[in-house]
Amino acid sequence: MDACTRGGRGGSPTAVVIDDATRTDDERRAVASTVRTSHTAFVDGSSGVLPGVRFFTAEGELRNCGHGTIAAQAVLLHRSGATEHHGHQRTGDRTVAVTATRRRDGIEVWFEQGVIALRDRTEPASGAIVAALGLTPGDVAADDLRVASPGTPRLLVRVRERRTLLAMRPDFARLAAECRRLGYLGCFAYALPPTAGPATARMFAPAIGVDEDIVNANSVGCLAAHLLDTAGTSDLDVHQGDALGRPSSVLATATRTRDGIAARIGGLVRHLGRVRSGVTPSP
Incomplete structure (x- = not known):
């Protein structure tokens, strides 16, 4: 996904993986290097209506990731086939409210960041x-x-x-x-x-x-x-x-x-499609 595009261009290439329990953290760290994205979001495919999402760079796991959250929620809406979704995401010990909506130029996602x-x-x-x-x-x-x-x-x-x-x-x-x-x-x-x-x-x-x-x-x-x-x-x-x-x-x-003081964050996501191992995402 290209997360947080501007005028239908740019954005941050972000890998989103529907995860399973067999993958190790070393393998998760390797994904960002393999697909050449700075961050990767791993969505627990077994967690149902409250998806657990973890974020990794090549160096290790992050406590949270804003544009990774935006990309992950866009993928979940895309996979569901729905036009809009209001729900929650769990990352570590935090649960945040999320909204995803299909737009003509992509998927718009907002999430509650919480108190800063x-x-x-x-x-x-x-x-x-x-x-x-x-x-x-x-x-x-x-x-x-x-x-x-x-x-x-x-x-x-x-x-x-x-x-x-x-x-x-x-x-x-x-x-x-x-x-x-x-x-x-x-x-x-x-x-x-x-x-x-x-x-x-x-x-x-x-x-x-x-x-x-x-x-x-x-x-x-x-x-x-x-x-x-x-x-x-x-x-x-x-x-x-x-x-x-x-x-x-x-x-x-x-x-x-x-x-x-609490913040709410939004961005527009463009779906790029599946990425094969070793393939650089399209610019």
Whole structure:
């Protein structure tokens, strides 16, 4: 599947496997390398109305994956032959509400991300992270650095200029070391438009084996929560993938709840068909 397409193009190629109990985790890790996708979603084919979904990269298992959730739910709707589905997905100890709807240009999926934990950046080593990203202190809004977690923490880095964001060339080995030391999944660098319009973002996660993610939907939910907390903005459209030639779009909306700020994330999926072992998905 191409998850989170924009204008019928791009998106993140994501493998979705209807899983069974005989497959080992080593075999699951190998799938992403075999089909050359950054992430793979494994749907428990025996779990009935509440499907269990696990996510793997070549490096190992992830606690959750936003664009993987979107791709998995699109596959389930496609297999069912229905035009719309409202249900739930179980990943680890979390159950999230999901909606999938057939559209003329693909399958639109939304899921409830849940409450986002936000905390201000306090680590004096944040300067090392900025340097590892290939940025200077003047390139970033230092007061807008934020750690956000929907289950796994990542650093939100606001870059002042979109052109600087698109020109970034991180030192991935250094960035991976810093993220592992600080316990971050990765760094979500973003630039906001000067007026109304979509934001632009890039996600770097070499610590989990993904130097640059075409799409990182969970981080868009984190950004929506951060912007609601700091600027009162509740709806967000984030363009990603442009630096990799895969134009993508993730939508998010954030709301205040009794337990904190929660986000809902959406994207459009294009079905590519079955992938044979060793075959690269079509661009």
